[in-house]
Structures are given as C-alpha cells and as structure tokens.
Amino acid sequence: MKINKNILAVVFLLLTSAYMFAQHKPDREKIKTLKVAYITEQLDLTTAEAQTFWPIYNAHDAQMDAFREKERVQIYGKLRDMESLSDKESEALFQALMTIENQKHEAEQKFLKEIQKVISAKKTFILLKTEKGFKRRLLQQYRQKHGGAY
Numbered sequence: 001m002k003i004n005k006n007i008l009a010v011v012f013l014l015l016t017s018a019y020m021f022a023q024h025k026p027d028r029e030k031i032k033t034l035k036v037a038y039i040t041e042q043l044d045l046t047t048a049e050a051q052t053f054w055p056i057y058n059a060h061d062a063q064m065d066a067f068r069e070k071e072r073v074q075i076y077g078k079l080r081d082m083e084s085l086s087d088k089e090s091e092a093l094f095q096a097l098m099t100i101e102n103q104k105h106e107a108e109q110k111f112l113k114e115i116q117k118v119i120s121a122k123k124t125f126i127l128l129k130t131e132k133g134f135k136r137r138l139l140q141q142y143r144q145k146h147g148g149a150y
Contacts, residue, residue, distance in 0.1 A: 034133055043123055043128040052118045060111040067104045071097070 045053055075097050078085070085093070116124050 031138065034138075038134050038137075039127065039130055042133075043119070043126055045119070045123075049119055049123075053115070056111070056114050056118060060107065060115075063107050064104065067100055067107070071100055129149070 028033055039057075040050075043049075043053075078089075078093060082090075112124065117126070119127070
C-alpha cells in the first residue's frame with residue numbers, strides 16, 4: 001500500500017509538472033499542487049501527521065506569501081526608480097525591509113517550533129531540504145523551458 005501511494009504521487013508529480021510547463025505562464029495554484037505532492041511524497045506522513053501538518057504548513061506558507069508580496073509592493077516596487085530616491089527615502093525603505101525580514105524570521109522560528117510538535121526533528125529537516133529541492137527543480141525546469149535565460 002505504501003509503495004502504491006508513492007508511485008501515485010510520483011506519477012501525479014510528473015504528469016502535473018509536464019502539464020504545467022506546457023503552459024506559457026505557470027499558474028500559482030498548479031505550482032502549489034506540485035509542491036504539496038512533492039512534500040507529501042518526500043515526508044511520507046502518517047494520516048494523523050498529515051491531518052495536523054497541512055493546516056500548520058498552509059497557514060505558514062500563506063503568511064510567507066504575504067511577506068513576499070509586502071516586500072514586492074512596499075520595497076522592491078519603489079527601487080525601480082532608485083535614482084530618484086532621496087537618502088531619507090532610501091533609509092526608510094531599508095528600515096522597512098529590516099522590519100519585514102525580522103518578522104519573517106520570527107514567523108519561521110514559530111513555524112519550526114509548531115511543526116516539530118507534529119513531526120519528528122528528522123522529518124522537519126527533510127521538509128526544509130524538500131522545500132529547497134522543490135524550488136531548485138522548479139527553477140531548473142523554468143530555465144530549460146526558456147533556454148537558460150535566467
């Protein structure tokens with residue numbers, strides 16, 4: 001039964017990946033679906049672990065998305081016109097960036113403490129490794145599709 005679940009997850013991941021990258025603009029929901037399948041396969045969560053893990057993980061992921069959006073809008077969007085910024089405005093942007101970075105760090109610390117109550121320390125490390133591996137694979141596929149342009 002365990003092997004069938006893993007095989008299905010891998011097949012799902014490969015089919016969804018092929019479909020997603022056949023599209024011109026990757027859809028965020030498709031990427032999230034791929035990420036869930038990839039994490040599920042790598043962590044091999046029990047049913048009890050999964051029921052507790054995913055709500056915590058999804059809340060954290062949404063929070064990190066909100067931080068990234070805040071950075072894009074409040075910080076990096078204004079840096080496009082860097083030459084027109086005064087020193088005072090640049091300092092204010094830098095302080096805002098530092099505040100967001102501190103908030104992200106605190107949120108990450110809280111998440112790790114919460115998640116370790118649900119899964120073992122080993123699975124927590126596997127999760128961290130899996131997230132980085134997923135990002136790396138996604139970027140590799142993107143670069144291959146776009147001729148290594150990034």
